Amino acid sequence: MREVHVDQIRDTVQRLCQEAACLLPEDVVGALQTARKREESPVAIKVLDQILLNADLAREEMLPLCQDTGTTVLFLDLGQDVHITGGDLHEALSAGVGAGYREGFLRASIVDRPFSSRTNTKDNTPPIVHTEIVPGDQLRIQVMPKGGGCENMSRFTIMLPSAGKPGITEFLLRTVDESGGNPCPPIIAGVGIGGTAEHAMYMAKRALTRKIGDPNPDAEEAEFEAELLDAVNALGVGPQAVGGTQTAMGVHVMTHPTHIASLPVAVNLQCHSARLKEAVL
Amino acid sequence: MAEHQITLPLSDDVIESLRAGDYVYLSGPVYTARDAAHKRMVETLARGEQLPIDIRGATIYYVGPTPAKPGEIIGSAGPTTAMRMDPFTVPLLEAGLKGAIGKGGRGPEVASALAGHKAVYFLAVGGAGALLGRQITGVEIVAYEDLGTEAIRLMQLEDFPAVVCNDIYGGDALEAGKAKWRHAV
Numbered sequence A: 001m002r003e004v005h006v007d008q009i010r011d012t013v014q015r016l017c018q019e020a021a022c023l024l025p026e027d028v029v030g031a032l033q034t035a036r037k038r039e040e041s042p043v044a045i046k047v048l049d050q051i052l053l054n055a056d057l058a059r060e061e062m063l064p065l066c067q068d069t070g071t072t073v074l075f076l077d078l079g080q081d082v083h084i085t086g087g088d089l090h091e092a093l094s095a096g097v098g099a100g101y102r103e104g105f106l107r108a109s110i111v112d113r114p115f116s117s118r119t120n121t122k123d124n125t126p127p128i129v130h131t132e133i134v135p136g137d138q139l140r141i142q143v144m145p146k147g148g149g150c151e152n153m154s155r156f157t158i159m160l161p162s163a164g165k166p167g168i169t170e171f172l173l174r175t176v177d178e179s180g181g182n183p184c185p186p187i188i189a190g191v192g193i194g195g196t197a198e199h200a201m202y203m204a205k206r207a208l209t210r211k212i213g214d215p216n217p218d219a220e221e222a223e224f225e226a227e228l229l230d231a232v233n234a235l236g237v238g239p240q241a242v243g244g245t246q247t248a249m250g251v252h253v254m255t256h257p258t259h260i261a262s263l264p265v266a267v268n269l270q271c272h273s274a275r276l277k278e279a280v281l
Numbered sequence B: 001m002a003e004h005q006i007t008l009p010l011s012d013d014v015i016e017s018l019r020a021g022d023y024v025y026l027s028g029p030v031y032t033a034r035d036a037a038h039k040r041m042v043e044t045l046a047r048g049e050q051l052p053i054d055i056r057g058a059t060i061y062y063v064g065p066t067p068a069k070p071g072e073i074i075g076s077a078g079p080t081t082a083m084r085m086d087p088f089t090v091p092l093l094e095a096g097l098k099g100a101i102g103k104g105g106r107g108p109e110v111a112s113a114l115a116g117h118k119a120v121y122f123l124a125v126g127g128a129g130a131l132l133g134r135q136i137t138g139v140e141i142v143a144y145e146d147l148g149t150e151a152i153r154l155m156q157l158e159d160f161p162a163v164v165c166n167d168i169y170g171g172d173a174l175e176a177g178k179a180k181w182r183h184a185v
Helices: A005-020 A025-040 A040-061 A089-103 A161-179 A197-209 A218-233 B013-018 B035-046 B082-094 B110-118 B127-133 B145-150 B173-181
Strands: A003-005 A071-081 A082-085 A127-133 A139-145 A157-159 A185-194 A250-254 A261-268 A277-280 B001-006 B023-032 B059-061 B099-102 B121-124 B136-143 B154-164
Touching: A003 A005, A005 A082, A005 A089, A005 A139, A005 A161, A005 A277, A025 A040, A025 A250, A040 B127, A040 B154, A040 B173, A071 A089, A071 A197, A139 A197, A157 A161, A157 A197, A161 A185, A161 A218, A161 A261, A185 A197, A185 A218, A197 A250, A197 A261, A218 A250, A218 A277, A277 B023, B035 B082, B035 B145, B082 B110, B110 B121, B136 B145, B154 B173
Parallel strands: A003 A082, A071 A127, A185 A250, B001 B023, B023 B059, B059 B099, B099 B121
Antiparallel strands: A071 A139, A139 A277, A157 A261, A185 A261, B023 B154, B121 B154, B136 B154
């Protein structure tokens, strides 16, 4: 049993929150540069130039890429041979987020009592935590600051099993088309297919943690992703919805076996400021 | 793509000269307001009371900035989704609002009210908050300080880049842009 102290977890989360807010991952910068080369609409090119300049400035001066520093979503892959010591794991995660946001001058965007007083918790806590128990003796922590504009455009449905690929394609296209500029295109579209209602949405979000350009290991899913990406980009929505050829940087599909009666489909969109930072303890 | 250097507040002449899809650089004062401040302002108007700011001729920027680092006046400050302000926008137009800056499109009711009240809606680039923060040269909280990032601020913009989305002639840059670039797979 390998021991990991909660203080190390707290400090790591604090650092990751601050880095994630300011440093756009290299795969995303690369995808935006590619989009800039491929885009044909003059206004959309100006938009992409601003987005790329913004990423440079944020990196050089450690400024938040976007004023919406998001809901802090944490993905933990916890090795089954890890023993967490020194206190409560969830308190440590929350303490790390709180310190990261307060000391990093990041925006506190979380409100308590969502249907009534909506009182700001002042330090962006609590985070949303997803934990998977995996083989091994390491703890991987991924921090995804998820903006409200793109999260608000999430969609979920359960289709008839016969709906198949055409039904899923139509659902994704309608979601992206109706979302327009709200999720800040060029987006990454996470698509969770199968499982149950809550698992489909989890997969849609988890699929966003895959690097852009990393192939889906399943050949059939990889082919479907390529078809979906072409279809999304044919919508003409374009960067910030000003019209153009580059609406999405990627479509990431994740699937799970499902019930004979069901075809759950969830869509979770990620904005062009696709922030993600990870550490392995 | 026409380009304009615009000094705020917006005059009727300037508003009449703008067409959906034009690229603009805005300089001058704007008020900031998001969801919570809009709700309060519209409730105030519904009670027949005075707003805490002079909305006549004003432009509102839909933004909730990050806290300023020491030595800075503001942090990152890009636009938020305009559609969420749709339910509150018509009463503000009736009270004299002339411009708004946000991201994403507006509903049909707001689009026609903009035209009817001779007002325009500008798009700024969402997710470019670090860069856009550099085009803000003054910030002062003027109302609803208890709302924190959602408080109403008086901001001075300098060469702030934006695109005319809805003009007073019914033009919509997003609809036109999509129609131009949409194609079959």
